[in-house]
Amino acid sequence: MSAFTTARGDRIVYDDRGPAGAPTAIFIPGAGPTRADDPTTHATAELLAASGFRSLFADRLGRGESVAAGAITLDAQLSAIVELAGIASSPVVLVGHSSGCAIAMLASTDVRNLAGLVLWEAPLGLFPDGAPAWWQGVRESIDAGDLETAVALYMAGMPPEWLEQLTASPEYPDLVLSWVPDGEALALVEERGIRESLTSVTAPVIALTGTETFPGMRQTAEEIVVAAEQGAAEQLLGSEHSWDPDAMAQRLARMLRHS
Numbered sequence: 001m002s003a004f005t006t007a008r009g010d011r012i013v014y015d016d017r018g019p020a021g022a023p024t025a026i027f028i029p030g031a032g033p034t035r036a037d038d039p040t041t042h043a044t045a046e047l048l049a050a051s052g053f054r055s056l057f058a059d060r061l062g063r064g065e066s067v068a069a070g071a072i073t074l075d076a077q078l079s080a081i082v083e084l085a086g087i088a089s090s091p092v093v094l095v096g097h098s099s100g101c102a103i104a105m106l107a108s109t110d111v112r113n114l115a116g117l118v119l120w121e122a123p124l125g126l127f128p129d130g131a132p133a134w135w136q137g138v139r140e141s142i143d144a145g146d147l148e149t150a151v152a153l154y155m156a157g158m159p160p161e162w163l164e165q166l167t168a169s170p171e172y173p174d175l176v177l178s179w180v181p182d183g184e185a186l187a188l189v190e191e192r193g194i195r196e197s198l199t200s201v202t203a204p205v206i207a208l209t210g211t212e213t214f215p216g217m218r219q220t221a222e223e224i225v226v227a228a229e230q231g232a233a234e235q236l237l238g239s240e241h242s243w244d245p246d247a248m249a250q251r252l253a254r255m256l257r258h259s
Contacts, residue, residue: 001065004087009069010061012080017045018054023115023256024088027057028081028107030098031154031179032166034064040242041097047249053256056084062178074106074188077181081107091115091259093252098123098241099182102189105197115259116204118252119224121241124189126216127157135187142180147173154179195227204230206255208248210238 003013015035018024025048027041035042035057045055059066061077068076081103085092093116096104101122108114127134134156141150151173155163166172189197198205205228207221218233225231236251237244 003065004083006069006076006080006083008076008079010076010080011067011069012058012061012084013065014056014058014084015042015045016054016056018049019052020054021090022052022054023091023093023259024054024056025093025095025118025252025256026081026084026088027055028094028096028100028104029060030096030100031182032175033060035059036064040245043245044243044248044252047245048252048256051249051253053253054088054090056088058084060178061181063175072178072180074103074181074184077103078107078110082110085111085113088113091256093118093255093259095252096120096122099179099186102185102197103181105189105194105201106185108198108203109200114201114203116206116255117201117228118206118208118255119221120208120238120243120248121210121213121217122207122220122224123217124186124194124220125223126214126220127190131183131186131190135183138176138183139180142176147176150176154183193227194223198224198228202229204228204232204255206251207231207233208236208243208251209233210241210243211235212239214241 062068062072094104095118097120101119138153207224209217221233225233237247
């Protein structure tokens with residue numbers, strides 16, 4: 001375990017695997033997961049390290065062991081990712097998962113050593129009334145202090161068992177506060193458009209979906225391909241919104257090898 005303090009004063013805790021100076025994958029999970037409950041990403045990072053590459057996997061701001069010095073905002077989360085990329089001091093591939101894809105897209109603008117984006121099942125264009133309207137409802141509930149309703153609204157359209165698992169968490173319902181950057185990022189990317197959000201990214205952008213996936217995910221991946229200067233859409237072994245660690249490690253290794 002390693003840690004650093006951001007310019008704002010946030011304490012970011014992360015796992016650092018693989019040789020220093022090697023091309024690096026930085027994992028950016030979506031809403032919810034912490035390092036402690038994400039064995040899939042840990043396994044992927046271990047496999048990458050065994051292949052001679054480095055991986056950095058941090059607790060998102062306000063989750064797990066990463067402590068926010070103030071409000072958990074999108075800007076603060078983006079700054080933390082950019083500073084983590086600076087620690088790598090090598091070519092960096094940002095690996096976004098779910099809503100973490102939108103955060104990775106926005107952070108990529110300021111990552112000077114960016115070698116690529118890997119976006120796993122980005123949930124863009126999938127909200128019935130659009131992400132901005134969805135997020136406005138969640139945000140209003142948060143601002144009103146009704147965090148239970150905020151969680152339920154955030155999880156609308158997702159498998160009901162996921163919400164049941166969340167309600168059993170000791171962090172429920174306050175955990176929704178650490179999802180603010182996710183909601184803001186999804187709304188902002190949809191407002192700007194995928195093309196505009198990727199306009200400054202000249203590095204390769206790979207949109208990945210599982211061999212079993214949710215409706216609409218593959219269409220979004222194709223939209224990312226069209227929007228990116230160097231875009232590609234691929235299917236990778238995975239299901240239930242999660243990837244197979246060995247398959248992902250092999251795909252990232254190929255990308256990092258050419259960074």
